[in-house]
Structure formats: structure tokens, C-alpha cells
Amino acid sequence: MFDIDTIREDFPILKRKVHGKPLIYFDNGATSQTPTQVIDTIVDYYTNYNANIHRGVHTLSQEATDKYEEARIKIQKHFNAKHSYEIILTAGTTESVNIVASGFSSILKEGDEVIVSALEHHSNIVPWQMMCEKTGAVLKVIPMDDQGALQMDVFDQLLSNKTKLVFCNHVSNALGTINPIETIIHKAHKFGAYVLIDGAQACPHIKPDVQELDVDFYVASAHKMCGPTGVGILYGKQELLELLPPYQGGGEMIETVTFEKTTYAGLPHKFEAGTPNICGGIAFGAAVDYMNAIGFNVIQQRENELLAYATEALAQIEGLKIYGTAHKTSVISFNIEGIHPYDIGSILDKLGIAVRTGHHCAQPIMDYFKIPGTVRASLSFYNTTEEIDTLVAAVKKAKMMLS
Ligand code: 7TS
Numbered sequence: 001m002f003d004i005d006t007i008r009e010d011f012p013i014l015k016r017k018v019h020g021k022p023l024i025y026f027d028n029g030a031t032s033q034t035p036t037q038v039i040d041t042i043v044d045y046y047t048n049y050n051a052n053i054h055r056g057v058h059t060l061s062q063e064a065t066d067k068y069e070e071a072r073i074k075i076q077k078h079f080n081a082k083h084s085y086e087i088i089l090t091a092g093t094t095e096s097v098n099i100v101a102s103g104f105s106s107i108l109k110e111g112d113e114v115i116v117s118a119l120e121h122h123s124n125i126v127p128w129q130m131m132c133e134k135t136g137a138v139l140k141v142i143p144m145d146d147q148g149a150l151q152m153d154v155f156d157q158l159l160s161n162k163t164k165l166v167f168c169n170h171v172s173n174a175l176g177t178i179n180p181i182e183t184i185i186h187k188a189h190k191f192g193a194y195v196l197i198d199g200a201q202a203c204p205h206i207k208p209d210v211q212e213l214d215v216d217f218y219v220a221s222a223h224k225m226c227g228p229t230g231v232g233i234l235y236g237k238q239e240l241l242e243l244l245p246p247y248q249g250g251g252e253m254i255e256t257v258t259f260e261k262t263t264y265a266g267l268p269h270k271f272e273a274g275t276p277n278i279c280g281g282i283a284f285g286a287a288v289d290y291m292n293a294i295g296f297n298v299i300q301q302r303e304n305e306l307l308a309y310a311t312e313a314l315a316q317i318e319g320l321k322i323y324g325t326a327h328k329t330s331v332i333s334f335n336i337e338g339i340h341p342y343d344i345g346s347i348l349d350k351l352g353i354a355v356r357t358g359h360h361c362a363q364p365i366m367d368y369f370k371i372p373g374t375v376r377a378s379l380s381f382y383n384t385t386e387e388i389d390t391l392v393a394a395v396k397k398a399k400m401m402l403s
Pocket of ligand 1: 029030031091092093094095121123124169171172173174198199200201221356360361
């Protein structure tokens with residue numbers, strides 16, 4: 001049973017005011033809010049067992065190590081990875097993509113081809129461009145259409161025996177489009193290409209099963225799924241993580257070090273140099289527990305209802321255009337004719353409503369629509385229809401003030 005009042009009680013920040021108005025938080029795509037269960041885990045860590053991991057004989061260090069490794073197993077189960085060591089704990093999606101791109105920089109050769117989708121966040125474009133610059137590989141793009149969906153027939157034409165890697169987000173951050181990743185993975189594998197799926201925007205809404213997907217790499221950030229900032233995952237199939245060279249050198253990622261030669265530790269430590277975000281990793285585990293306790297079916301149903309309600313209400317405002325109408329998650333990206341998105345966002349903020357405005361780190365999408373940016377309301381299960389009513393009234397007010 002989903003009881004919205006009980007759920008909202010879990011998020012203390014929802015009680016605060018902004019400019020004297022109750023906070024209405026519709027910027028969940030940028031970062032989600034944090035429930036008490038996760039905040040308590042963070043407080044417990046620093047209050048009771050803050051210590052470095054994997055290296056101390058003392059009790060605190062052992063407790064911290066146990067909790068950190070328990071969190072890795074919770075995350076492994078959540079994503080249904082075959083082995084816990086296939087879950088690399090990173091600083092977030094951006095770092096995870098960079099680990100893979102940097103690794104393939106020493107594997108790809110001139111003339112190899114890699115395919116990226118037109119719907120990517122910059123963090124799933126720029127690292128691959130850097131990789132292509134280093135290797136001479138060629139970057140090809142699956143184009144999008146007016147609905148914000150990928151043109152899959154063009155994907156078929158781009159694939160060839162030269163294709164080595166395909167990168168695509170599971171869900172677009174700017175439009176919310178849910179991409180057909182099952183098909184993308186299946187088709188890429190037929191040509192022997194590896195696939196990396198950026199799940200940063202999918203994981204707050206969908207529980208991916210990496211084994212069922214048969215995906216080679218899957219990356220995500222904790223802070224978009226009720227966890228803290230600065231921590232995320234790189235899932236990779238064991239044989240591929242073994243194939244890639246380490247990303248950073250340092251403590252914890254070695255087996256033996258002499259000045260003549262260093263040998264590297266096994267997975268996952270090979271990719272986890274230095275002291276990690278210990279508290280963050282443990283809190284990530286608590287966030288996964290929190291979301292699973294509500295249940296992803298319940299979360300999706302609730303968010304779909306909110307999305308339908310908000311879409312219908314906003315679409316009635318004259319001159320308001322919604323970008324991205326394909327099968328999608330609870331993201332509404334819109335503009336009002338003749339008004340800059342930033343100006344709308346600033347007025348909404350004065351009314352206590354948090355949205356994101358701008359290009360959302362997805363400039364190619366904005367270029368496609370020939371716009372500087374959009375106003376993005378990204379809804380979460382803890383939002384309400386009353387909050388949407390307030391948003392709609394506020395957008396109408398902003399329109400009146402700015403027209
Ligand atoms: N990939 C996607 C699809 C994203 O939406 C984001 C962040 C990232 C990668 C990068 O994640 P990070 O945790 O490493 O920063 N997206 C957004 C957004 O839409 N608004 O703020 C950040």
C-alpha cells in the first residue's frame with residue numbers, strides 16, 4: 001500500500017520553505033531528495049564506526065569494511081549482477097563512463113567505429129569523443145525524431161563489423177524517453193560490439209536486471225535514487241572488467257608493488273584506487289533498501305499517474321509546448337512561446353518551486369529542436385497532484401508576467 005503522507009514524512013526537506021512558500025521539489029532528475037532512513041545511515045556511520053576500510057585490524061575498520069561490502073552485495077542483488085565483484089563503486093555515472101572510455105582508449109584502433117545515441121547527456125558523449133581522439137576510432141550517432149525517440153532503422157544501417165562499442169542511455173535526462181535498450185543490446189551483440197547503458201535517469205524509476213538484459217556495462221549514480229552524491233556504480237561483465245586496464249593507480253588497487261613492477265589487485269579493487277566514499281557506499285545500500293521496500297512497481301505506477309496528470313494540465317496552457325512525447329518516465333520538458341526558460345524558472349523559484357532550466361547537459365537535443373533550453377519538471381513518487389496544481393498555476397502566472 002502506498003500512503004503518500006507516510007512517504008512524505010520520510011523526507012524532512014519537504015517540510016522546508018523557500019522564499020516563504022512550501023518547497024515544491026520538481027528537480028528530481030538533477031538529484032533526488034534523501035529519506036530519513038538514508039540520512040540516519042550517514043549519521044550512524046560518522047557517529048559510530050567512521051574508519052578506513054580493507055586495511056585495519058581494529059574493530060572500527062572491520063565494521064566499516066563489513067558494512068561497505070554488505071552495501072556492495074545489496075547493490076549487486078538490486079541490479080542482479082552475477083558476482084559482487086562486478087559492481088565497482090565509483091564517484092558516480094560520470095566517473096563510471098570515464099573508466100570504460102579510458103580503458104578502451106588502449107584497446108580500440110584507427111578505423112574502429114563506435115555508436116552513441118543523439119539523446120545522451122554530455123557525460124556519455126565527451127569521454128567517448130576523447131577516446132576517439134586518442135585511438136582514431138570514428139563516432140557515429142543514432143539520430144532522434146520529433147517525439148524524442150531514437151530512429152532505430154538508422155541504427156540498423158550504422159551497425160557493421162567495424163562497430164566495437166555502442167553507448168546509450170536507458171532514459172534521457174532532458175526528455176525522459178525510455179530507450180529500447182533490449183533491442184539495442186541484442187542488435188549490437190550480433191555484430192560483436194559491446195554495449196554500455198547509462199542508467200543514471202532510469203534507476204530512480206526502473207529496476208534493471210543486468211543479466212537478463214545481457215548488457216556489458218551499466219552505470220548509475222546513487223544521488224538520483226534517494227542516495228547521497230559522490231557515489232555510483234560501474235557494473236561490468238567479469239571478463240570485460242578483466243580486459244580493461246585500471247583507471248587510476250594508487251593504494252588499494254595493487255597486489256604487489258616494487259619499483260621494477262606492480263601487479264594489480266583483482267576485481268573490484270583494481271578500479272577502486274585510494275580511499276573510497278565509504279559512508280556514501282554504505283548509504284547507497286540504504287537507499288536501494290528504501291526504494292525496494294516501497295517497490296519499483298508501486299513507484300512506476302505512482303509516477304505514471306503524476307506524469308499523466310501534469311501533462312494534461314500543462315498542455316492546456318496556450319503557447320506551451322512539451323518536448324519529448326515518446327514512451328517516457330515522469331519528466332516534462334517544456335517552453336512557452338516567446339519566453340526564455342530561465343525567466344520562467346526564476347519566477348517558479350520565487351514561488352517555492354524547484355525546476356531545472358537550460359540545456360540539461362544535452363546540447364545536441366536542444367540543437368535538434370532549435371531551442372536554447374527548456375524548463376524541466378522531473379517528478380518523483382513523493383510528489384503530489386496538489387503540487388502539480390500549484391506548478392500549473394505558477395506557470396500561468398509566469399506567462400502573464402513575462403508576455
Ligand atoms: N547520465 C545521465 C543520463 C544523467 O542524467 C546525468 C546527470 C549523468 C549521466 C551524470 O551523472 P553524475 O551523477 O555523474 O553527475 N544528469 C543531470 C541532470 O539531468 N540534471 O543535473 C544532472
